[in-house]
Each structure stands twice: as C-alpha cells, then as structure tokens.
Amino acid sequence: MIELTETTEDRAAGCCNPGLAPRIGPDEARELSDDLSILANPIRLQILDMLAQRDGHVCVCDLEVALPVKQPTVSHHLRLLRAAGMIDCERRGLWVYYFVQRESLADLRARMLDRFDALAYSTEQHD
Template sequence: MNAQPTDQETPAVQVMSCCAPAITVTLSDAEAAQLADALSLLAHPIRLRLLAILARNAGHVCVCDLEAALPVKQPTVSHHLRLLRDGGLIEGERRGQWIYYAIRQDALATVRLLIDQFFASLTPDKA
C-alpha cells in the first residue's frame, strides 16, 4: 500500500532565494575603467622603478640618470617614460638636449585616492 502523507504530515519548507536583490554596486563603469587604467599603468616593474626614483629625488631628474639607474636599454626606458607621461603621472621638461622628468603629485594623489576608495568599498559594512 502506498501511504500518501496528508497536509498535516507534510513538513513546512521555507524556500529562501540565494540571489536576493540586496547587492549595491559601488563602482560605476567609468570609475572601474579609470581605476583599471591607473592600475595597468602601474603594473610594470620598470614603470614602478621609474616612479620610485622620481619620488625619491625632489625636483626633475635627467633622462640620462634614469637610463643609467635601470637594467634596460634606452629605448625601453623611453617607452615607459612615454607611457607614464601619456598617463599623466609624470611631466617632462626639455633643457637643452636632455629631458628632465618629475612626478605630477596631483595625479599621483588621484591614483592613490582611487585605490584607497576601491579597497575601502571592499570592506563589508559593520552593522
């Protein structure tokens, strides 16, 4: 005999949705693109070393000194300097036949702020 459970015998099951619409997006498409551009600009050892050299030396640093400080050839240094300049993180000033580079502190502060805001948004709110 097949015994069918009656309504009183059937246990109550509460189905919870696993995908509740309580997600808030804290990073817009434009903000994500801006942060990704900044991070990709920083995501190379030579560019990081260039920024470190420029940060440690107040004022402008001659390109010849930058080339001498790195284990790569001049075209590679020039390429990475161009990327940093095009990305707005450094500025160059021609003095005679040499170019002197310096960090743009305002641009670096903006990148730092973007990164700080992004990682702060990853921390769950304490209720």
C-alpha cells in the same frame, strides 16, 4: 511574456543574491583599472620611485643606467607615465628632465583608497 513583476522567480532558482550588482560602474571600473595598469609594471614603479626621490631633476640618462632595460624601453615607459598624467618633463638643453606630478598621484591615491577600503573593510557581514 512580459513578466516584469516576478523578480524573485526569474533569476536565482536556488541561489541567494537576486539583485546583486557592483557598486562600482563599468566606467569608473575601467578608469581605475586603466590607472592601475600603468602602475602595474616593475620598471614603471622603479621609475616613479626614482623620480620621487629627486624631485624635478632626473634626466633620462640617469634612469637608463639604473634600470635593466634599454633606452627605447625607458622612453616608452616614460611616455606611458606621462600620458597617464603621473609624470611630466621639461627640456633643458640637450637633456630632458622628468618629475612626478604629485597632485595627480595624490588624486589617484585617494581614488584607490576609496575603492580599497570598500573592498577590505566594508559592509554587510552575514554572520
């Protein structure tokens, strides 16, 4: 019943990788995938790109005219990006100006690259 010693027999009848486990834990995987989900939208990518172009000086109405969605939708995406820490905003009179948070984006970039290089270039070739 309590056969804890027979690690090779229990699992992997004829298979090959007994103790295989992801190097990325469930929590870190969740964190990274949450950030990726924010990026994974064409409107949000375009918003980020426009904000990056004119650092610190883009008001919502300018975004609206440049995007194929209506104002409440733009507002919605801005909120998501802001909640994710990728952008922030500042009110000036009647207008609200959004800008990218370069630090936060650089941080995400680094985390993504870490993982990505592990995926695309890593380790143990079996040939």
